[in-house]
Amino acid sequence: MTETTRRLLDDLQASKPEVRIGLSRAGVTGVQKAVRIGRGAQVAAQSGVSKSVAAGATVFGYPAMPISLFKRLHALFQRLPQIWDRTKELEQRVERLENQVGSRPAEKERVG
Numbered sequence: 001m002t003e004t005t006r007r008l009l010d011d012l013q014a015s016k017p018e019v020r021i022g023l024s025r026a027g028v029t030g031v032q033k034a035v036r037i038g039r040g041a042q043v044a045a046q047s048g049v050s051k052s053v054a055a056g057a058t059v060f061g062y063p064a065m066p067i068s069l070f071k072r073l074h075a076l077f078q079r080l081p082q083i084w085d086r087t088k089e090l091e092q093r094v095e096r097l098e099n100q101v102g103s104r105p106a107e108k109e110r111v112g
Helices: 003-014 067-101 105-111
Strands: 058-060
Touching: 058 067
Parallel strands: none
Antiparallel strands: none
């Protein structure tokens, strides 16, 4: 075991989580007490681990989550301005159509 790995394990054990050998943990990560990190798990830099991590899993973010989920959420987050604009356009279109047809609240209630 390298000196760096030994220091990381000592740091983790000082905060009392249960750590399995083979953990890869990048810089500036936080791990709550009473958290289990499985063998071969990877915790990416600047992550906050608040729940147990399965063996072999790779987590990222705060709170830490599977990296595949983080990537999907990050991609969606980058598209939020376009999604917001499209939603506003659709709301305006629906409002125009309702005004053309005439809003019928009684019929809307029956549909649900």
